[in-house]
Amino acid sequence: MAQTEAAPREVHVLLADGATVSVRPVRPDDLAEVAAFYDAMSPENLRLRFFTANRRSAEQSAERVCRPACPGRRALLAEAGGKAVGLVEYERLPGTDHADLALAVADRWHHKGVGTVLLEHAASAARSDGVTAFAADALSENRDVLKVFADLGLSIMRRFEGPEVHCLVRLEADETYLAAVEARGRTADVASLQPLLRPRSVAVVGPGRRPGSVGRAILHNLRRDGFDGRLYAVHPVATAVLGVTTYRTVSDVPQALDLAILAVPATAVQTVADECGRNGVRALLVVSAGLDREQGRGLLSACRRYGMRLVGPNCLGLANTEDDVRLDASFAADLPSPGTAGVAVQSGGVGIALLAGLSRLGIGVSTFVSLGDKYDVSGNDMLQWWESDGRTDLALLHLESFGNARAFSRTARRVTRTIPVLTVDAGRTAAGRRAAASHTAAAATPTMTRQALFRQAGVTAARSIAELLDTAALLHSQPLPAGRRVAVVSNAGGTGVLAADAAIESGLRVPPLSPELTGRLLATLPGGAAAANPVDTTAAVSEDKLSDCLAELIGSDEVDALIVALVPTAVATATGDDLTRSVVRTAELHRFPIAAVLPDQAPSVRYLNGQDAAVPAYADPQSAAHALAHGVDRTEWLARPQGTVADLDGIDLERASVMVSSYLSDHPDGGWADPRTCADLLGCYGIPQIPWVWARSESDAVHAARRFRELHAGAVLKAYWPGLVHKSEEHAVRLDLTDDAEVSTGYQDFAERFRGKLAGVLVQPMARRGVELFVGVVQDAVFGPLVMFGLGGTATEVLADHAARLAPLTDQDVHDLVSAPRCAPLLFGHRGAEPVDLEGLGQMLSRLSRMASDLPQLAEADLNPVIARPDGIDIVDVRLRLVPSRAYDPYLRRLR
Known part of the structure; x- marks a missing residue:
């Protein structure tokens, strides 16, 4: 896995019981808070942490962890309610790639998952520091911390020495680890959604006294459809609305609320959200619309500060048809009939259309959630709820955006094995982004990226609401x-x-x-x-x-x-x-x-x-x-098999990272790498390019071409200068040069036409004939690396015979990529012809996928043409664009 970024300045994470803690780096001004954290620990907890009950050890630890962090030495703090509830620290051991680790959790917060969350975040930060393992010592009687290590999903070795256990925890985030993180995240996510989808007490804040208000409509639906819990209303002056006794403020409601529904003006949303949080409300449904950036930031900040999950704002509401819930917290006309279809949409209008269509068919709904502006609860959350609720056997999604597409992909791959997941592939005609002028960027439209996600995750993507309902009916x-x-x-x-x-x-x-x-x-x-x-x-x-x-x-x-x-x-x-x-x-x-x-x-x-x-x-x-x-x-x-990511040999990530850093230090804004940097980076991943020689003079070009002609029929000249992308459009390529005179003429032509910008000339042997292919990568900030494959050559954009899959590629993804384009029969042996080197082609795709996953700075890779023959693969031309970027760990647990 790629090295990942250190923990962000502050993130919020769900614990096993659905509660929220913040995780952030320790600062020098945290000394008093860290000291208070240790002071509150029981003597027994202190002894297990420091192997002694002497509080001097705790004081020294507090002073140490509050020193400024540096690469190889970090400390992370978990907080709840503004107080420290957990602390993890690591420091790289001199001369090694291991780090000494220490972990402490407040007495009252044991068995809630605080330690596990801190270790996950510490491991992610340590990988960015080049640390490959944590060394941790524990007393053999400290079964709790030993179990935390054992349950992480990472490889662990233990060595017993008297009363102590020396643990070495390998930090490689393989599939076993990701699955363990996923399982923990699913448990926490589902627990956190209980107050939203199965509340026992609900208050509508802002129901109007006259018909026509959204809040009044929601209150009406809750009463009409028989919500099976305590129902309250909050209104500044009314004594009752629709027969429901009202209270002037949330603070006046006589019991702690699971769910508060906010139907107040945008200007009041943050104030009401803060009041809800202070009074122990566990979740918010905000139907209010029109929040500006500052108001939205304030709303989300209140939810994170008090650990409230949030649906909305700007949404239609939500519903749960379970007999013992009967929750219709929406302003849709009718509560859906009970059933087994889960529905989540961003657009309220789409939600109404889907509910009407399902009603017409007689397909009942288990839960319905209008996500609105999707500040917090997302389609990923709903998939995990439906997977666990014991009722849902059909999931319908309408998502206009993805917060964490890679996490969604992993969740959807798992869920679709048991539940059909249907969505609308909206926005197919949107103009494709153009990060640069390469073939890869031209081909990698948002539509292709989104469709790659759906295909790999097994999501059924319809082209319209009508087609979605048609498919759901079947x-x-x-x-x-x-x-x-x-x-x-x-x-x-x-x-x-x-x-x-x-x-x-x-x-x-x-x-x-x-x-x-x-x-x-x-x-x-x-x-x-x-x-x-x-x-x-x-x-x-x-x-x-x-x-x-x-x-x-x-x-x-x-x-x-x-x-x-x-x-x-x-x-x-x-x-x-x-x-x-x-x-x-x-x-x-x-x-x-x-x-x-x-x-x-x-x-x-x-x-x-x-x-x-x-x-x-x-x-x-x-x-x-x-x-x-x-x-x-x-x-x-x-x-189809689920597929596995290939275990590749000959990968030199450390050298590749140094090369990328060196290039970006010389080119702070990034750019298209020179031919030697391209070849060296490919070499770090075992991707061989066709031989070439860099010529700075006519005589250099003639001598190089002569050597190539001894083994091949002809030579090729390619002009180069920084920023050149499409050589053919500039007429910067001379092919099949068979003698010294042709090489000299070609070089002189380049020197004359490109005077003032020509940096040199690449000399290559003339590649043997085969199927011309195109292979590329585009880094997407949301979806991650997208690997492209298809028919290559100068007509690649005209014919647009391309397929795409999101990295990292499994062996099944590689097979799908090679099989998907219309030109695929040419690769597998058309009309009796011998198949091309499919193993070599698969290796190239797998290695390029690994390269893109390891190096987030690789904004684009454009390999065109790649010539495939039965006896091998020749990469004829390579362009790589590098930009400043930090790795992002998409599987690190955190709320948006």
Whole structure:
């Protein structure tokens, strides 16, 4: 894993019980607070910490940790309510990459996770200092601290010596460690959301006395829908609102509140939030809108200071339909019916549309949260809640932004293994960012980055609210298709053709049926029927014959799903209702994915309901096909291996870091690295570039080219000057030079045309023919490194045949990257050709992924062309852009 930044100046972290502590570096002016922390410790706690109850040791420790920090020596303080509750310190041992570690937690804060949080943050800071292990001593009777070390998820070695245990804790943050951090974070997160989603006492602050106010609407909904807890209202002058007794201030409410709902003017939000915090409120729902930057900062500061979780501001509210909660803390028109779909949205309008669509389908909701401006509670929080609530089996998200995309990705990868997670891929037409003029930056649009996140995490991304509901209807009622083979059945030939086209365009297959199955179908159906697929039953089909036809297809093992498109006719004895009843009866008898298409219906999707089954019926075949395709995608996601990040040898991170630091010290604003720096950085990661020689004169170029021509058919000249990105556009490349005269002419041409800026010329052998590819990386501040792959050469941007995945790449991600572009058949052996060196290609992608993950200063990498052949991979041209940047540990637990 990349080295990570030292702990920020102050962050807030959830503990195991959902409480919040702040973690920050110790300052010299903290001496009195640290001394008071030690003074409050019991003699037994002091003895376990210092191996003696002598308080002089505590005084010396307080003086030591309050010295100014320096690389290799840091101290972190955990605080709650402005008082120290935990302290960790480490100091690098001279001449080693190990550090001596000490940890202390206040008596009343044991077994809450304070020590673990401090160790996680200390480990992250230590990695940035180049520390690879903590050395810690403990008394063998101090089982609590030994258990904290053991449960971290890091590799630990113990050596017993008399009454002491010497522990060496390796700091490598591997998958085991990340999983352990994730599990701890999930426990804390779910506990912290209890006051929001399962409150036992609620107050609405700011319900208007007249109809039309948001606060009054929320109070009305809470009363109407039977909230199963204590309900209060806060109003400065009213004695009661909607029959609920009111109190002038939050301080006057006669009991501590789990949840306060703020529907007050933006100017009053911070003041009310502070009052809530002082009076022990555990969570806030802020529906107020229009907060400016300063007001928003004040609101979040109050929540962090008093340990309150926050939904909003500027939101529709939230709801929980559990029987023993019945919480409708929103100003939506109706409480959703109880059910198993979890819904979280940023936009209130989208939330209303989703709730209305689910209601129309009869799909009940477990919890609904309108996240609004998303100061605190996010989609990541909700995924973890739904994973743990024991009710939710379908998750619907609408997220306009990601606070910590990499943490979301890890959470979603885990959750989607058990719960389908559906989202809307909004903003697909937004103009792509251009960090620079490279091919990589041009290709890496926000859409591609977001879609890479969804693909890797197994999130089903629909293109619209309607498609989201279409897919939800299918996943909620039907088994997942086993594969992409679809049989289209229709009582009108033209409708069947349209449905078949829609299926194929959605990535499904409509295979021809075997002669045996075709014969059985024709024997079942009326005369004039066609059974090649699509199956045309004719307008004369009866209810029973349609049932028999569907049963034959289901039992054939030749298809994985059915699209049944029916139109009303006046030909058959069966009515439209008879035929749809046949479809439902088939679904009741056979556990098999079926989507109906009823072109005459009004809603885009509804259910055909039977006694024991429901079949989604769509108004057009495209909707049915898209929903089925999303179902197949989920099947394939669940079947694929989870993948592992390759354990690569030959990585020299220390040398690479020194090189990057050296470059940035000479170029404080960053820039495109020179060819030698590029080659050396690639070399640190075992990524070989095609041989080249740097020529500063015509004679140097001639001699270098002559040496290359002894082994290759020709030579190549490439002009270089700082800032040059696209050589072909500048006509700065001369190819296939076969003698000294051509090399001299080429060099002279460069010297004349680029007079005053030419820094030198690269001389390379002419690369052998192969498939020209493009490989690149873009660092995204939110999503992290994005690895790009696809067809290369001068037309790479025109053809735009690219795929992308977020680093770090697993072996499965590498396989997906290589397989995704349209040019992939050329790599795997097209029309009998020999496959290219896929192992070498995979190694290059894995090593570039590791490089991008290790070096946050690598803003862009542009390798184009990369020539792939059966006997190897040649990287012909490389551009790397370095910028000042500090590593960010996306998996370090902290609230936003």
